[in-house]
Amino acid sequence: MRATSPHSGxxxxxxxxEQLRQGIEAMFFAYRGFTADPDRILQDMSYxxxxxxxxxxxxxxPGTTVNNLLDILGVTKQSLNRVLRTLIEDGLVESRVGTTDKRERNLYLTDEGKALERQLSDAQRARMRAAYRSAxxxxxxxxxxxxxxMMDADMRRHYRKLREGR
Amino acid sequence: MRATSPHSGxxxxxxxxEQLRQGIEAMFFAYRGFTADPDRILQDMSYxxxxxxxxxxxxxxPGTTVNNLLDILGVTKQSLNRVLRTLIEDGLVESRVGTTDKRERNLYLTDEGKALERQLSDAQRARMRAAYRSAxxxxxxxxxxxxxxMMDADMRRHYRKLREGR
DNA sequence: TTGGAAAGTCAACAAAGCTGACTTAAACTC
DNA sequence: GAGTTTAAGTCAGCTTTGTTGACTTTCCAA
Structure with missing residues (x-):
C-alpha cells in the first residue's frame, strides 16, 4: 500500500x-551535531x-525580561531561575530593576557573559557556516x-520577532 | 565591520x-516543534x-544489538539500559540472545511495541508532512x-546506512 | 587454557526539566 | 484608598535522562 493517497502522483x-522518516532522522542526527560543539565547551565549566x-x-x-525569556525558552520559572541565579552570581548576567515597571527585571550580559556567549556561538556558527557553505x-x-x-505558531512568532529586532 | 571576509560578494x-544566527534559532525553535507531538502523547504514559x-x-x-543502538543514540549504556529494561518489562520490546555471538542481544518490537511506535510516528509525521507540503x-x-x-561524520554514516537498509 | 576484550547489567549520582504553594513589590482598577 | 492582578523570585519535592565505575558473562586469540 502506498503511503500517500492512491491518486497522488x-x-x-x-x-x-519513507521520505518523512528520513527527515525525522535527519533532524535527530543534525540536532546532535548542532549542540555538540557548545556542549563540549560547557562540560568543563559548571554550566x-x-x-x-x-x-x-x-x-x-539585551534588556529582555524574565517573563519574555520564559516564553521564548518554553521552560518553567523554577527551571530558568536556577540557571539565571548561577549566571548572575558568577557575574555573567546583570539583572537591573525595570525603569518604567519596577516589578520587571531587565537582563544584560556583562563583559564576561559576552565573552562566553562569543566563545559558544563562534563554535556553533563555525559548524553552521561549514554546513551552509557545502550545501x-x-x-x-x-x-x-x-x-x-515545522515550528509551533508561538515559536514562529518569537522567531520572526527576533529577526526583525536586528 | 562585515561578518565574513571583506572580499566576499x-x-x-x-x-x-546574522544569517547563521537565524539558522541557529530556527533549529532551536523547530526542534521544539519536532518533538512536541510525541512528547504530548508520551507524558500520559510513564515514558x-x-x-x-x-x-x-x-x-x-529490527534485530539490532544494544551496542549498535548505543552508537546511534549517542548515550551511555546505563542510560539506554534503563529505558530498554522498562520497555522489555512492559512487553513492548523483546530481547533475544544472539545466535552467533551469545554476548549480544537482538532487539525486536512486539506487536504492542509496534502499536506505540505507530502512534508516535504518525503524530510526528503529520507535522513533518504539513511542513513539507507547505514548503x-x-x-x-x-x-x-x-x-x-550539519551532522558529525559518525552520525552521517548511521543516517546513510539506515537509509540504504530500506 | 587462560587472560584480555566485548556485551550487557547494576548502583549511585548529577543536570535540568516539572508542579504547587508561597512571598514581595509594583501596578492597575474600581 | 482598598482590593486585585501581575512580575519576579523562593522553597520543597519529584521525574527523566544523562553520567561514571564496578561487575558478570561470553568470546576469542596467544
Missing amino acids: EALLFLTD GRAHHRAVHFINGA GPEAVAGFKTVLEA | EALLFLTD GRAHHRAVHFINGA GPEAVAGFKTVLEA
Missing part, C-alpha cells in the same frame, strides 16, 4: 512515509545547555523554509 | 553571522523521549542537504 513523492540558551537569547535581546544558498533557503513551517 | 550573503528514540530505531532496524519539494531537498552537512 510523482509530484508528491517527497511526502511518502550546561540550559545556560547556553539563556546566554544566547539575552545576548540577542549552497538555495539549499539554505529551503532549510529555513522547512524549519519555519 | 553578494553570492556569500547567506554566510553572514519519555528516550523511550521514543529507542522504539523508533528498533523499529527501523514544497525544492525546499525539502535543501532542508535535507543542510541537515546532512
Whole structure:
C-alpha cells in the first residue's frame, strides 16, 4: 500500500512515509551535531545547555525580561531561575530593576557573559557556516523554509520577532 | 565591520553571522516543534523521549544489538539500559540472545511495541508532512542537504546506512 | 587454557526539566 | 484608598535522562 493517497502522483513523492522518516532522522542526527560543539565547551565549566540558551537569547535581546525569556525558552520559572541565579552570581548576567515597571527585571550580559556567549556561538556558527557553505544558498533557503513551517505558531512568532529586532 | 571576509560578494550573503544566527534559532525553535507531538502523547504514559528514540530505531532496524543502538543514540549504556529494561518489562520490546555471538542481544518490537511506535510516528509525521507540503519539494531537498552537512561524520554514516537498509 | 576484550547489567549520582504553594513589590482598577 | 492582578523570585519535592565505575558473562586469540 502506498503511503500517500492512491491518486497522488510523482509530484508528491517527497511526502511518502519513507521520505518523512528520513527527515525525522535527519533532524535527530543534525540536532546532535548542532549542540555538540557548545556542549563540549560547557562540560568543563559548571554550566550546561540550559545556560547556553539563556546566554544566547539575552545576548540577542539585551534588556529582555524574565517573563519574555520564559516564553521564548518554553521552560518553567523554577527551571530558568536556577540557571539565571548561577549566571548572575558568577557575574555573567546583570539583572537591573525595570525603569518604567519596577516589578520587571531587565537582563544584560556583562563583559564576561559576552565573552562566553562569543566563545559558544563562534563554535556553533563555525559548524553552521561549514554546513551552509557545502550545501549552497538555495539549499539554505529551503532549510529555513522547512524549519519555519515545522515550528509551533508561538515559536514562529518569537522567531520572526527576533529577526526583525536586528 | 562585515561578518565574513571583506572580499566576499553578494553570492556569500547567506554566510553572514546574522544569517547563521537565524539558522541557529530556527533549529532551536523547530526542534521544539519536532518533538512536541510525541512528547504530548508520551507524558500520559510513564515514558519519555528516550523511550521514543529507542522504539523508533528498533523499529527501523529490527534485530539490532544494544551496542549498535548505543552508537546511534549517542548515550551511555546505563542510560539506554534503563529505558530498554522498562520497555522489555512492559512487553513492548523483546530481547533475544544472539545466535552467533551469545554476548549480544537482538532487539525486536512486539506487536504492542509496534502499536506505540505507530502512534508516535504518525503524530510526528503529520507535522513533518504539513511542513513539507507547505514548503514544497525544492525546499525539502535543501532542508535535507543542510541537515546532512550539519551532522558529525559518525552520525552521517548511521543516517546513510539506515537509509540504504530500506 | 587462560587472560584480555566485548556485551550487557547494576548502583549511585548529577543536570535540568516539572508542579504547587508561597512571598514581595509594583501596578492597575474600581 | 482598598482590593486585585501581575512580575519576579523562593522553597520543597519529584521525574527523566544523562553520567561514571564496578561487575558478570561470553568470546576469542596467544
